[in-house]
Amino acid sequence: MAQSIRRIGLKVLVALLRFFTPPAPAGWRRSTRPTHLRGS
Amino acid sequence: MNSSRSVVLGIGGLLGHDANAALLIDGRLIASSQEERHTRRKHDGAFPRHAIAEALAMGGIAPRDVTDVVFAEKPLQTHLFNLSSRPSNAFTRALGRLLPERAAGHYTQPARTLLPQAKFHYAWHHLTHVAGGFHTSPFERAAFLCIDGKGEDYSASMGIIDGSRLDLLAEQTYENGLGMFYTLVTMFLGFHSFGSEYKVMGLAPYGTPRYVNKLARLFTTDERGGFRLKGPVRFQWDSLLAALPRIAEATGLPVRDKKDPLNGDYIDVASSLQQIFEDEVFKMARYIRAETGEENLVFCGGCAQNCVTAGKLRAAKIFRGVFNSPVGGDMGSGLGAALLLERERRGEQFKIEHNGFYLGDEPGLIPAEATPWRIDVKGDFDDFVASQLAQGKIVAWVRGRMELGARALGARSILADARRPGMQSRLNLAVKFRESFRPFAPLVLAEDCAHWFDTGEPSDFMQYTASLLPARRAPQPEEFASLRERLDFPRSEIASVVHVDYSARIQTIRRENHPDMHRLLTAFKRHTGVPILINTSFNVSGQPIVRSAAEAWECFLNTDIDLLVLNDQLFRNPFQKTREEKLTWLNQFAELA
Numbered sequence: 001m002a003q004s005i006r007r008i009g010l011k012v013l014v015a016l017l018r019f020f021t022p023p024a025p026a027g028w029r030r031s032t033r034p035t036h037l038r039g040s
Numbered sequence: 041m042n043s044s045r046s047v048v049l050g051i052g053g054l055l056g057h058d059a060n061a062a063l064l065i066d067g068r069l070i071a072s073s074q075e076e077r078h079t080r081r082k083h084d085g086a087f088p089r090h091a092i093a094e095a096l097a098m099g100g101i102a103p104r105d106v107t108d109v110v111f112a113e114k115p116l117q118t119h120l121f122n123l124s125s126r127p128s129n130a131f132t133r134a135l136g137r138l139l140p141e142r143a144a145g146h147y148t149q150p151a152r153t154l155l156p157q158a159k160f161h162y163a164w165h166h167l168t169h170v171a172g173g174f175h176t177s178p179f180e181r182a183a184f185l186c187i188d189g190k191g192e193d194y195s196a197s198m199g200i201i202d203g204s205r206l207d208l209l210a211e212q213t214y215e216n217g218l219g220m221f222y223t224l225v226t227m228f229l230g231f232h233s234f235g236s237e238y239k240v241m242g243l244a245p246y247g248t249p250r251y252v253n254k255l256a257r258l259f260t261t262d263e264r265g266g267f268r269l270k271g272p273v274r275f276q277w278d279s280l281l282a283a284l285p286r287i288a289e290a291t292g293l294p295v296r297d298k299k300d301p302l303n304g305d306y307i308d309v310a311s312s313l314q315q316i317f318e319d320e321v322f323k324m325a326r327y328i329r330a331e332t333g334e335e336n337l338v339f340c341g342g343c344a345q346n347c348v349t350a351g352k353l354r355a356a357k358i359f360r361g362v363f364n365s366p367v368g369g370d371m372g373s374g375l376g377a378a379l380l381l382e383r384e385r386r387g388e389q390f391k392i393e394h395n396g397f398y399l400g401d402e403p404g405l406i407p408a409e410a411t412p413w414r415i416d417v418k419g420d421f422d423d424f425v426a427s428q429l430a431q432g433k434i435v436a437w438v439r440g441r442m443e444l445g446a447r448a449l450g451a452r453s454i455l456a457d458a459r460r461p462g463m464q465s466r467l468n469l470a471v472k473f474r475e476s477f478r479p480f481a482p483l484v485l486a487e488d489c490a491h492w493f494d495t496g497e498p499s500d501f502m503q504y505t506a507s508l509l510p511a512r513r514a515p516q517p518e519e520f521a522s523l524r525e526r527l528d529f530p531r532s533e534i535a536s537v538v539h540v541d542y543s544a545r546i547q548t549i550r551r552e553n554h555p556d557m558h559r560l561l562t563a564f565k566r567h568t569g570v571p572i573l574i575n576t577s578f579n580v581s582g583q584p585i586v587r588s589a590a591e592a593w594e595c596f597l598n599t600d601i602d603l604l605v606l607n608d609q610l611f612r613n614p615f616q617k618t619r620e621e622k623l624t625w626l627n628q629f630a631e632l633a
Contacts, residue, residue, distance in 0.1 A: 013135070014124045021126040027266025028210040028327070031197065033128065035206045037110065037161050037380050 047105050048381050049095070049155070051088060052112035052168065052373030054147050055190065057234060059088040060444075062375035062399075063095035067382055069392050071095040072367075072375045072399040072444045076584040080591075083234050084584075087150045088374075094401055103155050110161045110381045111147065112168040112373035114192050121193035125272070127213035128193050163377045165191035166341065167206065169368050171383060172376030173340035174201045175392045177363035181205075183334035185324055188341035188369070189219040190275045196267075198328045201338070203389025209331065216269040218320050219343045220280075221259060224273070225313045227280060228287040229306055230296035233582075235446075240310045241348055242479055245541040246523060247304065247311030255312055257290045265324035302523070318349050325358045336361040340368030345446065347545050351505035354497065366397055366445040366501035375399075375444070396553045397501060398451050400442030403589040406606050410593050415603075415610045422556075425605060426563035429457050429573065433602040434471060436578050438592045439556055440607075443585075447502045448577035449547065450483065450557040452585045452592070454601060456574040457564075458482055458534040465528065467536075467576065470600040473626055474581035479545070482537035485561050485571035486548040492534075492572065493546060502547040508538050516540070534572050547575060580626055598625045 046066050053059025053075065062072035071094060076082050078090030096103060116139060120132050148160070166186040174182060181202030188195065195217030199209040226240045261267045273283045284295045293305050325337065337359040339350055350364040367375050379392060417424045429435055435455045443449040454471065456463050458480075468474055481502055490496040493506035512532055520526035532538045551558040565571040577585045578592065580599060586592045589606050596604045597617055604611045617625075 010123070014120075017120065017124040017126050017131060020131060021124075021129055023125070024127050024213040026212075026260055026268035027262055028196075028198070028212055028264055031199070031208040031211045032130070033164055033208055033211070034133070035164070035167060035208050037163055037384055 045105075046107055046385065047099070047101060048108045048110065048378045049092065049106050049158070050110050050112065050168075050374035050376065050378030050381075051092070051147065051151065052370060052377060053085050053088060054111060054113040054115055055085075055118070055165070055370070057083045057085040058370040058373075059085050059091070060371055060374040061088045061091040061095050062372075062378045063099050064378045064382055065099055065101070067386065067390070069375070069394060069399065071098040071401075072372070073401070073442065074371050074444070074584075077400065077442065077587040080584060082582060082584050087147050089150065089154070091374075092154070098401060104157050106155045106158045108161060108381055109151055109155055109158045110163055110377040112163055112377040113165045114162045115146075115148070116162075117192040122274075161381060163380050164208075165373070166194065166197045166211075167208070167380055168373045168376030169340040170197075170199075170201055170206070170338065170376070171379040172372045173338040173344075173363065173365040173368040175379045175383070175390065176365045176367060176394050177336075177338055179336045179338065179361065179363060180389060181334065182336040182338045182361075182363070183328050183332040183359070184338040184340060185321075185328055185344075186341040187218055187321070187324075187343035189223060190215040195219055196324070196341075198324070198331070200332050200334060203383070204387055206383075212266065212268070214268065215275045216273045218265075218267045218317065219341075220273060220275060221267070221269055222313060222317055222343065224269075224280060224283055225255070225287060225309065228284050228295055229310060230298040230300060230302075232298065238345070241314060241346055242539075243302075243307055243310040244314035244348075245311070245539050245543065246526065247307035247309075249308070249312040249315035251291055251309045251312035252315055254290050254292070255287075255309070255316060258286060261320060261323075263323060264327035265320045265322075267320050307523070314348065317343075317346065318352060321349050321353065322356065322358070325353060325356075329358050335359060336363070338368070339364045342369045345369050347503055348505050348543065350503055351543070354504055355495070364503040366447065366449075366503055367394075369446070371445050395441070397444045397449060398441040399444045400587065402441055403438050403587075403592060403606060406589045406609065407593045410606070410611050413611045413614055415612055417610055420563070421608065421610070422559040423563045423566075425603070425610065426560055426567050428603055429455060429564055430567040432457060432460050432463075434467065434600070436592065436596055436601045436604045438578065438586070438589065438604070438606050442587055445501070447481075448575065448585055449501060450549070450554055450575060452578045452587070454574075454576045454578050455483075455560075456536070457568070458536045458572050458574045459568065459570060460536065461530060462528065463574065464536040467574065472576065472579075472581055479539045480537050480574045480576050481545040481547060482534065483547050483549050483557065483561060483573045483575045485558070485565065486550040488565070488571040489546065489548050493544065495546075498548045498550070499546045500548055500550065500553055502545055505543045505545050508532055508534075508542045508544060513542055534570065536574055537572065582626075594625075598622045
């Protein structure tokens with residue numbers, strides 16, 4: 001049961017991610033990754 | 041043990057290959073090695089428990105003493121990218137704060153079981169390459185260019201690094217970038233085993249780049265080297281295989297089976313691939329120079345292991361200095377991860393004392409069965425070995441701590457006289473059991489390097505190629521009847537280490553870095569007038585480089601190497617194994633490769 005809920009939750013998460021994030025265009029783009037290790 | 045000490049263990053290999061570990065105690069680099077050297081499985085990606093155990097033993101500490109573990113990847117970000125095909129963004133990073141990274145990591149459970157007291161950290165993969173490159177470089181600050189097959193969700197990144205600042209300025213997202221392109225064409229050419237890209241780099245000088253325009257149909261690029269393959273390809277075996285017909289269509293050649301002859305068309309494809317790769321890297325380098333204004337560049341990531349490109353980049357002087365770290369690729373990712381934490385802890389400029397990257401263990405006890413074959417050397421040991429080399433003997437050389445990284449740097453090496461006609465073929469076919477077109481690398485006394493090659497700059501870790509000086513070249517005919525004829529043509533006095541385009545992947549030997557090898561080369565020069573020896577890794581095709589004295593002895597028995605140096609002792613080969621016995625031994629590695 002818990003595993004099914006986790007699986008459905010993951011699918012919803014991925015669907016949301018795909019919906020709200022457009023594919024990135026080719027080429028160099030500005031990076032927004034934090035570079036500090038702590039808090040990762 | 042003092043509880044206030046900082047004991048940092050870096051672990052690399054979560055992406056499934058080249059697992060490794062590195063140990064820093066109070067900011068001092070104690071040890072680092074790759075798991076493959078312990079398990080004898082090339083590019084082994086399993087949790088590096090043997091490499092960790094060796095590092096802890098060399099540090100004289102127990103697992104409970106480790107205060108911090110830094111992984112060289114963020115597995116949750118990789119997982120989300122693989123599921124969604126969307127690159128990392130604020131949303132995925134917010135998820136990363138809500139969900140523990142360990143939720144997606146198959147390494148983390150064994151690590152937590154083994155190291156229960158430690159605090160765990162997860163680093164962006166490219167930043168581990170950058171840290172590994174920068175803190176082993178001679179620069180106080182530098183721009184960086186990192187290119188590899190795949191970080192979590194990106195394949196190239198650039199920025200600026202100094203002692204306290206690490207700015208990741210720009211990146212190329214998705215995995216279908218320049219690194220994947222090189223891998224795909226390598227597979228198209230019939231080299232399917234992991235990490236075979238260097239074979240294509242070695243093949244490229246034999247051809248002409250007449251397939252550049254045809255291969256260019258497969259990707260888009262711009263003036264800054266913004267490169268992407270057309271059509272989605274994932275870094276997964278079936279996805280890569282499914283993409284190969286597209287290369288066949290573009291080139292008009294069938295996908296080559298590894299058993300098929302390597303004809304001129306495929307060699308020209310290899311040459312074209314290398315040309316495209318160099319052009320793209322140069323475009324990226326010019327863009328980074330203009331964008332950052334920095335005078336020095338750290339070139340890192342798996343693609344920076346392309347030493348031909350690294351050598352040309354250094355010679356081109358787009359940057360005043362270029363450093364290509366021998367641990368800037370995945371085999372040094374654990375070290376890079378540990379260094380990332382160390383730089384945050386210190387918050388100021390530091391360089392790591394890396395001991396020439398001889399960071400593994402000593403060879404250990406010499407097998408008892410070797411004793412009858414020991415040679416009692418009278419007089420100077422190095423001089424005697426040098427005299428044997430000068431007479432055409434092939435010598436395996438196992439001394440001191442093992443190297444970290446893909447290349448043998450003279451601690452687990454096979455050495456031979458580069459002047460001997462046919463030595464390249466003899467080593468390839470009777471000792472290494474591998475493709476015959478691949479060149480060997482020369483060891484050269486640093487103080488004599490400029491008398492032979494067109495560079496006075498160091499290449500202490502075999503990171504760069506250089507060209508043989510024109511005065512030392514023999515002119516080559518315009519045409520050769522075959523690849524074999526071209527390979528065997530005596531294009532210089534040291535033909536075995538000079539490629540068909542007169543390039544050589546040099547390792548400069550300085551007395552302060554490698555006193556043993558410096559003594560040997562000096563003695564060899566005394567005997568022959570030539571300060572150069574062939575250096576190739578002590579292994580056979582498909583086998584990781586030997587680690588211990590026992591492995592060295594076993595490999596020695598199963599090859600046609602004449603002499604074996606184990607620390608300060610010399611042994612002759614009994615030559616007791618039959619050809620069939622040798623092939624049976626060899627095949628176990630072919631199956632693992």
